[in-house]
Amino acid sequence: MTRPEPEDTHWLARPETIRLLWRGGSVVLGLLVLADFLVPGYSSFTIDGTFGFYAWYGFATCVAMVFAAKALGLVVKRKDTYYDD
Secondary structure, eight states: OOOOOOTTOOGGGSHHHHHHHHHHHHHHHHHHHHGGGTSOOOOSSSGGGSTTHHHHHHHHHHHHHHHHHHHHHHHHOOOTTTTOO
């Protein structure tokens, strides 16, 4: 059972607004990838001339940053008892 949302919830915190933003963002990103057909590209290397290169490269870079942050967290985190006497 979900709890009812209070009436004074900020518009960006409402589930229907979040759903709308996800859908709108996905449509915009899809249109930008499809625009790759219309805009002539000038590639310096072979790989950056492939279809949707900037989309999949950006996604792969984001995933790599998440994994790097997780690994860094394992290295630099402190024990749970750090502030105990």
